Amino acid sequence: MAIRDLLWACPECAAFASIRSxxxxxxxxxxxxxxxxRAHGASIEVxxxxxxxxxxxxxxxxxxxxxISDMPLPAGRLGxxxxxxxxxxxxxxxxxxxxxxxxxxIFGPRQxxxxxxxxxxxxxxxxxxPLVWPLDAITAVQPSSSxxxxxxxxxxxxxxxxxxxxxxxxxxxxxxxxxxxWIEAGRGRIVQFHPHIRSR
Amino acid sequence: MNTPADTPWPRETPPPFYRMAxxxxxxxxxxxxxxxxxxxxxxxxxxxxxxIANHQSFLDPIFTQAVIRRPIYAMAKSTQFTDPVVxxxxxxxxxxxxxxxxxDAQAVRIALRHLERGRGVAIxxxxxxxxxxxxxxPRPGTARLALRAGVPVIPCAISGTYEIWPRWARRPVRGxxxxxxxxxxxxxxxxxxxxxxxxxxxxxxxxxxxRTAPGPD
Numbered sequence: 001m002a003i004r005d006l007l008w009a010c011p012e013c014a015a016f017a018s019i020r021s022x023x024x025x026x027x028x029x030x031x032x033x034x035x036x037x038r039a040h041g042a043s044i045e046v047x048x049x050x051x052x053x054x055x056x057x058x059x060x061x062x063x064x065x066x067x068i069s070d071m072p073l074p075a076g077r078l079g080x081x082x083x084x085x086x087x088x089x090x091x092x093x094x095x096x097x098x099x100x101x102x103x104x105x106i107f108g109p110r111q112x113x114x115x116x117x118x119x120x121x122x123x124x125x126x127x128x129x130p131l132v133w134p135l136d137a138i139t140a141v142q143p144s145s146s147x148x149x150x151x152x153x154x155x156x157x158x159x160x161x162x163x164x165x166x167x168x169x170x171x172x173x174x175x176x177x178x179x180x181x182w183i184e185a186g187r188g189r190i191v192q193f194h195p196h197i198r199s200r
Numbered sequence: 201m202n203t204p205a206d207t208p209w210p211r212e213t214p215p216p217f218y219r220m221a222x223x224x225x226x227x228x229x230x231x232x233x234x235x236x237x238x239x240x241x242x243x244x245x246x247x248x249x250x251x252i253a254n255h256q257s258f259l260d261p262i263f264t265q266a267v268i269r270r271p272i273y274a275m276a277k278s279t280q281f282t283d284p285v286v287x288x289x290x291x292x293x294x295x296x297x298x299x300x301x302x303x304d305a306q307a308v309r310i311a312l313r314h315l316e317r318g319r320g321v322a323i324x325x326x327x328x329x330x331x332x333x334x335x336x337x338p339r340p341g342t343a344r345l346a347l348r349a350g351v352p353v354i355p356c357a358i359s360g361t362y363e364i365w366p367r368w369a370r371r372p373v374r375g376x377x378x379x380x381x382x383x384x385x386x387x388x389x390x391x392x393x394x395x396x397x398x399x400x401x402x403x404x405x406x407x408x409x410x411r412t413a414p415g416p417d
Contacts (some may be wrong), residue, residue: 001367001368001369001370002368002370003368005367005368006331006332006366006367006368038369040373041363041364041373041375042333042362042363042366042369057332057333058331058332058333058366058368059332059333059334062331062332092282094278094281094287094291094296094297096291096296100306101291101296101297101306101310102278102296102297102298102299102304102306102307102310103278103297103299103306104278104279104280104281104282104287104297104299105278105279105282105299106282107279107282139301139302140301140302142300142301143328144277144279144300144328149300149301150301151301151302157301159279168331192340194300194301194327195299195300195301195302195303195304195341196301196302196303
């Protein structure tokens with residue numbers, strides 16, 4: 001995980017997906033040059049290009065982020081972003097001393113993919129077998145540690161780990177697109193994305 | 201469901217691996233900042249109860265289980281159980297899988313079964329760790345389970361663990377965690393299942409209790 005996973009845009013210049021890893025423990029906004037690193041506890045040290053510094057809480061920085069819906073999307077599309085995608089192959093029962101506890105997913109190997117999101121679908125350009133998730137077929141968007149899990153009616157559970165972009169940017173962007181698609185389709189305002197998408 | 205008032209529940213001792221994990225967690229963190237516990241008297245010594253906590257950090261379930269003498273059964277994401285070592289350890293520390301991208305009826309059944317056997321079950325009402333340290337929206341399913349189970353509900357306010365290991369950080373740092381067990385909440389017992397309004401009302405009460413709890417020491 002990284003500070004860019006918390007900050008999907010730069011809190012100083014509002015550029016989206018601009019925060020990148022610099023040297024160890026330091027991340028930098030490619031747009032304005034502001035640097036971020038973890039200070040004491042859960043606070044973040046911000047260093048501006050003129051050399052001045054300040055300590056901010058994660059909540060203070062997050063409050064300054066622009067809404068995802070304001071994100072400028074070239075050609076109406078987010079990405080392509082490099083990601084490692086795993087598709088659940090099957091599930092396995094979990095037992096403890098003879099008691100059936102539930103089932104757990106067995107994922108296939110991590111496959112490098114280029115992921116894109118547009119108004120109608122989420123797509124993973126996996127070399128061997130590209131996959132497309134129409135937004136209206138997605139049934140859950142679930143963040144899990146540093147990955148996003150997408151469940152749908154047409155594909156098994158898929159897990160996305162983004163190589164150099166904010167997992168939260170993608171989570172929020174996918175949710176925002178699905179929210180808009182549901183409203184346009186007259187399916188109501190979404191009130192939850194997990195454990196399954198539900199509208200009011 | 202039977203309650204402690206009408207059934208003498210046996211005292212449950214944690215299994216050996218669980219006790220060892222408790223010891224390691226308490227010892228390690230006493231050197232790295234300490235875990236301060238308040239209101240331990242609100243946790244029943246025997247009988248079923250539902251512990252409903254906020255979720256700040258990866259460390260929350262470890263610290264919560266470390267400071268309660270009796271074993272606490274907790275949901276853990278199902279994907280963790282596929283790793284043979286992690287899965288074995290999770291089962292030894294009384295965890296059971298929940299598939300979080302769908303309504304997992306089996307996880308609810310297991311939680312209810314533990315409660316029927318007089319055990320304590322812990323659930324993180326927000327469903328996932330906070331990104332920014334603030335309380336998130338509650339998962340209505342947790343409140344529904346609390347209403348359906350009809351057992352004492354102990355709110356548990358965890359603070360300090362976000363400063364130790366926030367979700368966006370790679371590793372933990374030293375710091376003091378505070379775990380505050382609050383007096384049991386009186387929620388109605390709706391054995392036939394709770395409607396949306398009742399679940400929303402219970403979730404609101406739980407979140408308000410957690411929100412107004414004192415912060416870290």
